[in-house]
Every structure is written in C-alpha cells, then in structure tokens.
Amino acid sequence: MSLRTIQDCLQSREHHQSLAIVICNAPLSGLEGLVKKIWTQCELVVCADGGSNRLYDSMKEDRNKYVPHVICGDLDSIRKEVVQFYKEKGSDVVQVDDQDTTDLTKCFNHITHLNNTGIVKVDNIVVMNAASWGRFDQIIGNINSLFLIAAPPILLSDDSLVTLLPPGQHHIPVNTGLEEGHCGLIPIAGAVQSVTTSGLKWNLNKDAMSFGTLISTSNLILPGAKEVTVETTGTLLWTMSHKLSNL
Known part of the structure; x- marks a missing residue:
C-alpha cells in the first residue's frame, strides 16, 4: 500500500480498493484537512477510544458532518460528552476490556471482524496521527499493532x-x-x-x-x-x- 490509494480518494477517482481510516488519541494537527477531504470516500471511519476526543475537538462547528461509524477501545479516555454526542449521531460504540491489546489493535480486530462477517469491505487501512511524535512507548505500540493484522496498514503523521x-x-x-x-x-x-x-x-x-x-x-x-x-x-x-x- 502507498500514497496512491490516498491520492485516488482525494481526486475522487474510481478505485477498486476500499479504504478505512482510524483516528488515534494524538493531535490531528496537520491532518484535519486530509481527514475532511478523504472522509466521504472511506468505507469506514473508526475512532480509537480517545481519538474521538481529538476528532470532536478538531472539527468544532463541523462536528455534525464528521461522525465516525465506530468508536472502539477500552473507553477509558473518551470524555462523557463526546461519547454521548456521537451515540446520538449514530456511532456504534464498541467497548473491549482487554488490557493486553492497545486500542489500535482493538480497532484492527473489529475492522477484521466486520470484514469477515461481510458487514463492510475494507482493503486498506490508514491510521491518522499514529506516528506523530509524543510518547515513544505509544508509537512503538502502534508499530507492534501492524504485525497483528494480515495486510499492514499505513500509520500517518503530519x-x-x-x-x-x-x-x-x-x-x-x-x-x-x-x-x-x-x-x-x-x-x-x-x-x-x-x-x-x-x-x-x-x-x-x-x-x-x-x-x-x-x-x-x-x-x-x-x-x-x-x-x-x-x-x-x-x-x-x-x-x-x-x-x-x-x-
């Protein structure tokens, strides 16, 4: 997978592979424009727990337009007003109480489940703000998550x-x-x-x-x-x- 898939979505070309994006709990700085441009071309948008806060805070007056399909994780980071807002807008909230996996891995597992059950068809996954500089242990955890899914996604920073x-x-x-x-x-x-x-x-x-x-x-x-x-x-x-x- 390369920037070609993202470019196809941005230019609204007919592409044969469907795309999912995952938003992590890290600043979206520099990627808000990309998220908005690519949103309607995505088969699935998933927020990893506190990534919901990042999306909510970044979109401001456009929150009603950019509602994730799924919020997934152990839900120890998402704020109450954020989960309530997205629930009312139709987001599916999936709580997974497993401390041996990161929220990103939980999202990958859920996307795989949706794929395997035919609920969605996702060929490629792009993870927004997963490689942004911050806590080094979290960056390494995100890289480790790449090993736990059949087709390795792309981790993006700005x-x-x-x-x-x-x-x-x-x-x-x-x-x-x-x-x-x-x-x-x-x-x-x-x-x-x-x-x-x-x-x-x-x-x-x-x-x-x-x-x-x-x-x-x-x-x-x-x-x-x-x-x-x-x-x-x-x-x-x-x-x-x-x-x-x-x-």
Missing part, C-alpha cells in the same frame, strides 16, 4: 508515513506528487539476511540489515523515480516523508 513490508518483493509507487523524498528501511523485527532495492539514492544490494550494524535511514527517493522496489528476506519497516499536510 509529515511521514510508516508501514511494514513482509518478506518478498514490493513495488512502491512514488510518483503521486505527494512524496517529499526522504525515506528509510528499518529491520524492526530483527536481523534480515538480504535486502535489495532500486529507486533510492543509496540502494541496497543483497545487504544484511540489523540494529547494531546496517539500517537505511535518511535515504532519498531518486528524483523522477516512478517506483521503489524492495526485495527482502525478512520484515522491514518502510517510512517516507509526504506532503499531505499541505492539503
């Missing part, structure tokens, strides 16, 4: 995205006009025996990667490149800068 690349070959479109240029490949799940890339300023050629030896941060997408290809024997975290906040 200036970058994060997703997982499982073992195999990957072709990442980078010619949407939304890319900033900076990128990185990180062996987040442990040592990877071999990584080969194209489309980067500093490509890898069957290189081994691990923390304490080689990781690829502060890399750059080649100007004019249409795609970045990655062939990896292990799971990598892919991150790249974007211009979505300019919207």
Whole structure:
C-alpha cells in the first residue's frame, strides 16, 4: 500500500480498493484537512477510544458532518460528552476490556471482524496521527499493532508515513506528487539476511540489515523515480516523508 490509494480518494477517482481510516488519541494537527477531504470516500471511519476526543475537538462547528461509524477501545479516555454526542449521531460504540491489546489493535480486530462477517469491505487501512511524535512507548505500540493484522496498514503523521513490508518483493509507487523524498528501511523485527532495492539514492544490494550494524535511514527517493522496489528476506519497516499536510 502507498500514497496512491490516498491520492485516488482525494481526486475522487474510481478505485477498486476500499479504504478505512482510524483516528488515534494524538493531535490531528496537520491532518484535519486530509481527514475532511478523504472522509466521504472511506468505507469506514473508526475512532480509537480517545481519538474521538481529538476528532470532536478538531472539527468544532463541523462536528455534525464528521461522525465516525465506530468508536472502539477500552473507553477509558473518551470524555462523557463526546461519547454521548456521537451515540446520538449514530456511532456504534464498541467497548473491549482487554488490557493486553492497545486500542489500535482493538480497532484492527473489529475492522477484521466486520470484514469477515461481510458487514463492510475494507482493503486498506490508514491510521491518522499514529506516528506523530509524543510518547515513544505509544508509537512503538502502534508499530507492534501492524504485525497483528494480515495486510499492514499505513500509520500517518503530519509529515511521514510508516508501514511494514513482509518478506518478498514490493513495488512502491512514488510518483503521486505527494512524496517529499526522504525515506528509510528499518529491520524492526530483527536481523534480515538480504535486502535489495532500486529507486533510492543509496540502494541496497543483497545487504544484511540489523540494529547494531546496517539500517537505511535518511535515504532519498531518486528524483523522477516512478517506483521503489524492495526485495527482502525478512520484515522491514518502510517510512517516507509526504506532503499531505499541505492539503
């Protein structure tokens, strides 16, 4: 998954894959415009517990227009007036009392349930404000959640995205006009025996990667490149800068 899916939604193109967005409990600063632009093109909008407060506070006079389909989590963060407002507007409130999973994982599990039961059809998930700088333990928890769903979603901040690349070959479109240029490949799940890339300023050629030896941060997408290809024997975290906040 890449910025191509988001671009298709923004430009109201007919796209064959449906999109869900999840709003986390972190500031939406820089992403409010994107949320508004992409809202009507989404199959499903889910707030992760206190993410409901963030949506409520950000939308202000537009609250009636931007009502999430689902609020999901252990509900220890959502304010009473917020849950009451969205309940009255038709949001489905799903409480999951499980302290071994994050609210984001709870949302992923619920989206998977809705998919498996045919209630919705979601091919891709974009998580708003999940990679924004804040509590580092929460960022790591959000990254861990990517490992717990079959098709890894995108985590967005106001200036970058994060997703997982499982073992195999990957072709990442980078010619949407939304890319900033900076990128990185990180062996987040442990040592990877071999990584080969194209489309980067500093490509890898069957290189081994691990923390304490080689990781690829502060890399750059080649100007004019249409795609970045990655062939990896292990799971990598892919991150790249974007211009979505300019919207």
